[in-house]
Amino acid sequence: MEKSYWVLHKQNKDMEQDNYNLQRFIEAQDLIYPIVLKELQEGRKRGHWMWYIFPQLKQLGYSFNSKFYGISGIEEATAYLGNPVLAQRLREVSETILHLSTNDAVEVFGGIDSRKLCSCMTLFDIVSPDEVFARIIDKYFNGQQDKCTIKIINHLST
Structure with a gap:
């Protein structure tokens, strides 16, 4: 019984520190991450995992998954990269697609x-x-950042 208390206490402490419920990404990724890596290494996304592997601003989507896995703004994106598991995975999948022979994101x-x-x-x-993210924008999108994302970020900052 005492052990259960400490497990629950730790989970509650972790939840208190996870103001953005970043755990939702880890739980979703844990189920499929090796498959995601394999698909990306093969150069073709086949599964339905984009929302929680490559999250975008929640304001850009309309579906349940877009809203649930959407990032609320700069603060949450910063927290995402501050999480060692999520940061490592995002960088790993990003490096994986960066090293594909194609520069056509639609193909992948x-x-x-x-x-x-x-x-x-x-x-x-x-x-x-100055990380892998800019190199992907250069390779796959001719150096052009997403205008809608920039517009939303600018709006959230005012």
Whole structure:
């Protein structure tokens, strides 16, 4: 019984520190992350995991998953990169697609998800410039950040 108390106490403490419920990403990724890496290494996304592997601003989506896994703004994106598991995974999948022979995001992700990738990379490039995110924008999007993401960030900052 005492052990259960401490487990619950630790979980509550972790939840208190996780103001953005970043655990939702870890739980979703834990189930599928090796498959995601394999798909990306093969150069073709086949599964339905974009929302929680390459998250974008929640204001850009309309579906339940877009809202649930959407990032609320710069602060949450910063917290996301501050989480060692999420930061490592985002950088790993980003490095994986950076090293593909193609520079066509539509070929890898399809039309809609390639736009989500640009949104995600734009968001995290704003939060953490000079990392892999900018290199993906350069390679796959001719150096053009997602205008809608920038517009929303600017609006949230005013």
